[in-house]
Amino acid sequence: MARTALAALVVAMVPGVAAAVEYPTRKAGLWEMTMSIGSGRTMTISQCTDAATDKDLITNSGASVQQVCTRTELQKTATGYANDSTCKFGAMTTTSHIEIAGDFDSAYTVNITGHNSGGPAILPADTNVTMQAKWVGPCKADQTPGDMIMPGGIKVNVKDLQKLLPK
Numbered sequence: 550m551a552r553t554a555l556a557a558l559v560v561a562m563v564p565g566v567a568a569a570v571e572y573p574t575r576k577a578g579l580w581e582m583t584m585s586i587g588s589g590r591t592m593t594i595s596q597c598t599d600a601a602t603d604k605d606l607i608t609n610s611g612a613s614v615q616q617v618c619t620r621t622e623l624q625k626t627a628t629g630y631a632n633d634s635t636c637k638f639g640a641m642t643t644t645s646h647i648e649i650a651g652d653f654d655s656a657y658t659v660n661i662t663g664h665n666s667g668g669p670a671i672l673p674a675d676t677n678v679t680m681q682a683k684w685v686g687p688c689k690a691d692q693t694p695g696d697m698i699m700p701g702g703i704k705v706n707v708k709d710l711q712k713l714l715p716k
Contacts, residue, residue, distance in 0.1 A: 597689070641672070
């Protein structure tokens, strides 16, 4: 489920193929993102970002998403954005609907509903993820844009994670 949720979040953060709509960049600084996955499990991540890092994340992830997604349709809505996608990860196909609402300066919410087919039996057929993100202030002195503090205090940088995505 975590892989499916992560994949859906990657799709949520990148523009669709040939999309006329572009995602906005978040306000520079430290963002706290709390994800509620399916059965009530939650996970909180802190991320230090700036406009260049957000733009790089969107641009560099786009090519990977294009390789695994046969359809991504991003639309501007009255409250934010909506993205519908169909992606294939090995034998598993994931269809998802993502709604993003907020102002990207102080807080935003991402709601993901997805359906998986052809995947391992340990993954649920349906996925529901909600992410609440809020700006908490400037990045800490020991952080650089892209740094994420994961559960358990593990620090990774999104630029390093991007190297793991297919090219």
